[in-house]
Amino acid sequence: MRIIDFHAHLDDRWLHKAIPPAAEMIAALDRFGVEAACVYTIMGFYGDCPRHNDALLERTEAYPDRLIPFVTVDPKEGQAAVDELERCLAFPQFRGVKFHPWLQAFASSMLQETTVALLKVAARHRAPVLYHDGTPPYSTTFQIADVARWVPEATVVLGHAGSADYTDPAAQLIRDLPNLYGCFCGSRPGDLLHLVATGGADKILFGSDFDPGCWEILAERIDNTTEAGLSPDDLDKVLYRNTERLLRPVTSKVPGGAA
Amino acid sequence: MAEPSVIDAHAMLGRETYLQLDADELLRRMDAAGVETAVARPMGAGLVVDHVEGNNLVLKAGSRIRGLVTANPWWGAKALDELARCRDLGAVGLFLDPSRQGFFPTEEVAEPVFERAAEYGWPVMVRTGAYIYADVLALAAVAKKFPATVFIAGFGGYADMWFELPVAIRATPNLILDASMIWGAAVRDVVNEHGPSRVLFGGAEPRNRYAVNLKMIDRLGLDESARRAILHDNARRIYGI
Numbered sequence: 001m002r003i004i005d006f007h008a009h010l011d012d013r014w015l016h017k018a019i020p021p022a023a024e025m026i027a028a029l030d031r032f033g034v035e036a037a038c039v040y041t042i043m044g045f046y047g048d049c050p051r052h053n054d055a056l057l058e059r060t061e062a063y064p065d066r067l068i069p070f071v072t073v074d075p076k077e078g079q080a081a082v083d084e085l086e087r088c089l090a091f092p093q094f095r096g097v098k099f100h101p102w103l104q105a106f107a108s109s110m111l112q113e114t115t116v117a118l119l120k121v122a123a124r125h126r127a128p129v130l131y132h133d134g135t136p137p138y139s140t141t142f143q144i145a146d147v148a149r150w151v152p153e154a155t156v157v158l159g160h161a162g163s164a165d166y167t168d169p170a171a172q173l174i175r176d177l178p179n180l181y182g183c184f185c186g187s188r189p190g191d192l193l194h195l196v197a198t199g200g201a202d203k204i205l206f207g208s209d210f211d212p213g214c215w216e217i218l219a220e221r222i223d224n225t226t227e228a229g230l231s232p233d234d235l236d237k238v239l240y241r242n243t244e245r246l247l248r249p250v251t252s253k254v255p256g257g258a259a
Numbered sequence: 260m261a262e263p264s265v266i267d268a269h270a271m272l273g274r275e276t277y278l279q280l281d282a283d284e285l286l287r288r289m290d291a292a293g294v295e296t297a298v299a300r301p302m303g304a305g306l307v308v309d310h311v312e313g314n315n316l317v318l319k320a321g322s323r324i325r326g327l328v329t330a331n332p333w334w335g336a337k338a339l340d341e342l343a344r345c346r347d348l349g350a351v352g353l354f355l356d357p358s359r360q361g362f363f364p365t366e367e368v369a370e371p372v373f374e375r376a377a378e379y380g381w382p383v384m385v386r387t388g389a390y391i392y393a394d395v396l397a398l399a400a401v402a403k404k405f406p407a408t409v410f411i412a413g414f415g416g417y418a419d420m421w422f423e424l425p426v427a428i429r430a431t432p433n434l435i436l437d438a439s440m441i442w443g444a445a446v447r448d449v450v451n452e453h454g455p456s457r458v459l460f461g462g463a464e465p466r467n468r469y470a471v472n473l474k475m476i477d478r479l480g481l482d483e484s485a486r487r488a489i490l491h492d493n494a495r496r497i498y499g500i
Contacts, residue, residue: 135419164418165389190466194277216443227468
């Protein structure tokens with residue numbers, strides 16, 4: 001069973017709570033047989049994205065085959081956010097983009113022009129864009145689906161595939177919008193069966209939301225997936241193949257032209 | 260020491276959107292997981308509008324499934340009549356879902372059903388987690404008003420109100436966590452701060468699976484008495500079973 005975690009967090013703290021270093025994340029991945037994890041900031045959602053993007057890149061650089069950093073920018077910054085996204089996606093290590101409208105305090109509908117510009121940049125770089133979803137007032141599943149409608153060439157991922165209360169709308173929207181996917185991250189086996197049956201096994205990706213300070217969540221989220229009773233082929237798609245297909249391809253290009 | 264027999268404090272019977280479970284299938288899953296007794300409440304139409312059918316489903320499911328019944332407060336006097344009928348059929352508690360049933364826990368319309376539960380000595384489980392109607396803190400406010408009644412935070416604030424639980428439980432001695440949908444780290448926080456007596460094991464079948472939650476409890480690394488409390492003794496005490 002091969003596993004890539006599409007949704008994890010790596011930072012030095014969350015609010016007042018310190019988070020262990022990347023080595024402990026690697027230990028947790030090893031313990032549960034996870035080949036790699038896509039990692040996002042936490043404190044970067046609260047401000048100063050450029051500094052946090054640089055820090056995330058630095059934290060992952062010792063584990064290039066295991067930790068896949070996603071860039072975060074603040075759409076409220078307008079063109080500066082677009083420029084920051086371009087800057088970060090010039091680094092091939094960044095293989096996706098993460099937004100958390102709830103924590104970042106924006107509704108995409110308020111920032112449609114910037115949102116479209118950002119998603120077009122991501123699409124040009126073939127980087128999937130994951131949005132936290134399932135939480136009013138800024139991150140409802142319907143709000144994120146609208147973003148996918150605005151830029152059909154972008155790959156948009158519902159970060160929690162509906163979370164607690166939006167599972168059924170998420171499943172329908174994933175089915176109906178070709179560029180909308182769902183990260184099964186936090187909801188439960190009964191939800192996964194519905195997401196796969198309605199949205200399609202090719203459009204659901206496993207994620208844990210764990211950070212190095214809470215390895216149990218990784219274990220629980222794997223259990224949520226394996227206990228659903230999916231067919232072996234569908235399970236393989238959800239745990240591994242879909243993420244492998246969706247991630248921005250690895251290239252040798254880096255800023256400054258170095259190999 | 261022998262493994263404690265397990266009581267599932269929160270299962271669901273009926274059909275709701277994409278979830279479906281009948282008593283036979285629940286019993287099969289209980290047997291597979293080593294669960295002795297399940298406390299089940301109706302879901303779907305039985306929860307929202309057709310209480311007689313929904314409550315009958317959980318009250319007539321056999322001796323190993325005990326009924327956590329519901330009555331929409333907007334039913335008024337009919338709700339109280341339905342609760343009386345359910346008491347006579349052996350119900351062990353009241354379940355409410357403010358988001359699905361359309362009321363605020365603190366709203367005047369809900370007061371008679373809370374009073375009736377208190378009169379019967381029933382615990383009251385209220386689905387928590389979605390903002391507004393299912394606000395954990397709204398439930399805590401009601402619990403403070405009925406200090407002799409045990410209130411159970413159904414689903415434990417899952418997903419995005421989990422962080423309110425430690426404070427709500429600290430401030431509300433009669434508030435208990437239903438651990439059927441919430442993750443282990445949140446359960447551990449409550450156990451560490453308030454003790455194992457404040458946590459109920461639940462399976463949340465058919466949305467969740469026993470295997471997932473039993474492994475979650477295992478990973479907490481609890482001592483034997485704490486484990487027994489969460490898996491068995493608390494439910495036995497609170498539901499009177």
